[in-house]
Amino acid sequence: MRVLLVDAFDSFVYVVKNYVDLLGADTTIVRVNHLAEVDPLTFDAVILGPGPGHPEDCGYLELLDRVAGRKPVFGICLGMQAIAVHAGAQVVRASSRQHGKVSRIRNDGRGCFTGLPDTFEVTRYHSLVADETSVGQVADLEISARSLLDGYVMGLRRGRSLMEGVQFHPESIGSQYGHQVIGNFFREYCG
Template identity: 55%
Template sequence: VCLGHQCIGQIYGGDVVRAPEIMHGKTSLIEHTGVGVFTGLPNPFEATRYHSLVVQRDTMPDVLEITAQTADGLVMGLRHREFDVEGVQFHPESILTAGGHQLVGNFLDRCR
């Protein structure tokens, strides 16, 4: 979540840069691919964002795939193509994130 998502992007070769707009306690519609932690979630869904940095889309390494984004193309979800590594930029634990409990549940199901 958030910083962890950014770390995944950075570790595998992406750049973490300043977001075009600081998003602290603001919501956005998130479009997703329906895989991994996004399984069964509405598409799009509203999520709460608390960040000023993002993984820059055009520096995304081939080993990572983008699994979620905002309407304007900012990366909101990514996952490794081979390893069970996945991150989200927004905050699923926030009360303003629709389907946040389901997203966390999807993650926990993978840990069992």
């Protein structure tokens, strides 16, 4: 399986690559500002990695235009926010920054959460969140996980578009079941 991992200038991208490689994938990292040099449709799946900034400004939306419904996409942090914005939802500033904070989430047990406990601890590094009200107004976007600390959206799914994302960092050592979350995505969408 060939995986395109898009790097939005984040230091966690190599940890994500190691996790995906452990699943037996051939993972290629491409910086978001070099996406014109590759054809994302030649890959079996795309991962939108974490990074700083707002999803409207990072280059992910153009990539999602090209692959939506054609290739499975997994978004991590900024990547999940981009999935939300691409679907028509809004991303807003959180009431407090969650950089390196561990909190519990509750998930729906489907998609990337298949077979996992309904609550577990994850590590968060974000100051922006998908706005729940606007998410609820998008027909093809469902909330798959929430923080038990502050109720913020921690997981989203666009099943018809083959997209799923998490706000937390599954690759962080402080996140429980991180390998399984990533592995479940590939089992669910890549067979």
